[in-house]
Amino acid sequence: MVEQFQPDQPERSASNDEEISVDWDLLRREAAKAAAKAYAPYSNFHVGAAAITSNDQLVTGSNVENISYGLSLCAECSLISDLHRVGGGRIVAVAILSGSGQPCTPCGRCRQILFEHGGPSCLVDGDGTPRTLAELLPGEFDQDRFAQG
Numbered sequence: 508m509v510e511q512f513q514p515d516q517p518e519r520s521a522s523n524d525e526e527i528s529v530d531w532d533l534l535r536r537e538a539a540k541a542a543a544k545a546y547a548p549y550s551n552f553h554v555g556a557a558a559i560t561s562n563d564q565l566v567t568g569s570n571v572e573n574i575s576y577g578l579s580l581c582a583e584c585s586l587i588s589d590l591h592r593v594g595g596g597r598i599v600a601v602a603i604l605s606g607s608g609q610p611c612t613p614c615g616r617c618r619q620i621l622f623e624h625g626g627p628s629c630l631v632d633g634d635g636t637p638r639t640l641a642e643l644l645p646g647e648f649d650q651d652r653f654a655q656g
């Protein structure tokens with residue numbers, strides 16, 4: 508789903524004092540809609556994610572389970588697929604909700620995936636309090652570490 512983002516609440520970027528605007532209510536509503544579309548017949552734990560990109564696109568994703576659990580995809584993976592489907596950009600802020608409307612903190616794998624596409628200043632609302640990925644993923648694996656071998 509792609510729609511133009513309408514900002515309303517200012518937040519601060521972790522990497523500098525640049526003010527960014529995030530409509531958390533919109534992101535949470537869109538995450539709830541995405542959770543309703545999740546495919547979770549085994550756990551019945553539906554998860555949705557919604558994010559705003561650096562080029563003002565709204566992208567969403569929902570979890571997709573597989574009977575072979577290791578092949579299941581988290582909502583954040585689906586969200587990143589949607590990011591590339593609409594032409595890319597960087598994730599600026601993301602909200603993650605369960606099917607019951609409760610915030611969900613991303614797992615470690617998803618924190619790394621979000622970091623790759625949003626960087627340390629990306630804001631993540633996974634527990635009702637937006638935090639940067641730098642706070643959620645200390646010691647991330649980035650291109651500098653990759654280059655060191």
